[in-house]
Amino acid sequence: MRACLRSTSVEYTRELGRVMGASAKPGDVFLLCGGLGAGKTMLTQGILWGLGSEEFARSPTFVLVNEYHARLTVYHMDLYRLDSFDDLDGLGLDDYLFGDGLCVIEWADKAEGYFPTDHVDVSISAVSDTERIFSVSSSADERSQLIQAVVDFGRLHADEHR
């Protein structure tokens, strides 16, 4: 199942994150892909807020995993600096990926295939300075509720703009 949305502002992206955070279940894994400055950390900010956290998402590029405690424990990771399978495999990500928290992983495409198969894919592409196209999808039936919530969010806002 797939949802496609056009974000025209940072606020919209955060709201989208909020919806995803509110629908997240223990053990969910969100894989965020998109180039530098696409909005992965912005979306993560919204996800944190959607889970009831009041924290500000800091980019975990240099620490690799930031942990936040909200309705679920959120493991915010950034694989940007990863450059070998051994590095990846030595991190012990399984503890997080198969735990009871929510994993939000920036630059997940760096480790394609490493993740649980029932993950949620989020790909972001920048079309202008302020515009982003989001595609949120999952091949797992158990994630259809979350994707549906994203679809509903998109519809609601499309109506507003009309």
Place this chain on the structure above:
Amino acid sequence: MNPEIECSSRQSIPRVLYIRRIRANREGFAKIKVELQIDTSTRYASVGISSDGASIVEIGWRSERNHSMELVPAINRAFAQARRGVEDLDSVLVASGPGGFSALRVGMSTAKAIASTRSIPLVAVGTLDLEIEPFEGMGARVCALISAGRNRLYVGVKDPADTVVKVDLQQTAEFLGGLSPSTIYCGEAAPDLAAEMSARLGGSFRASLSAPPSRRASALARLGYRKLQAGETADPATVEPLYLRSSQVSAAARRWGVRQ
């Protein structure tokens, strides 16, 4: 190594016992051997002190990813209670997995550090072997289960004729599809799956369903001592916890061009 092990255990041993420890075993005049057990495979961790493979003290606790903070104090407590110190150790016996990635590494690195600084043997025993140990000798196939996180299980199987435990990482659904009535099921994850297994196997369901912790330091003492006597020691410089990868990870590795 943490120097605290040395100081606090020395302080806690009265002088008299220092003298008693040098006492020889009556029969063979061989010194009674002392082993330390460390198992941090899962959130249920344990340490123990044994003598010639028989447990003297065991301490178990439930940890929430805090093994690194809890392990050394627990070892010191076990030493104090057993009235022994790190200088008395003749070997270190450690559970080698499978289990939690970080959890296992805490126990393994502490065991390696103690064994190498004291220049005593290190013995690694599979974590699923420890779950199976109490049920060995029952003449049946034993299958031990440890959770590998969401919908996944570490599965260890041992037939009466086997000398080693066959270890596998399975999806829970896949495991439940292959249940067998002549098997004894046990292990930390067995109680959680009891209802499902019982529904599928009916009256022929056989299991140990006591609440965790299901692994005992005494089992590690017994199995580890047996391996020690057989000369099956591990090299502290190279031994690693057992890490089972799921099939999709192997596929990812291939994509990176890594051969496994």
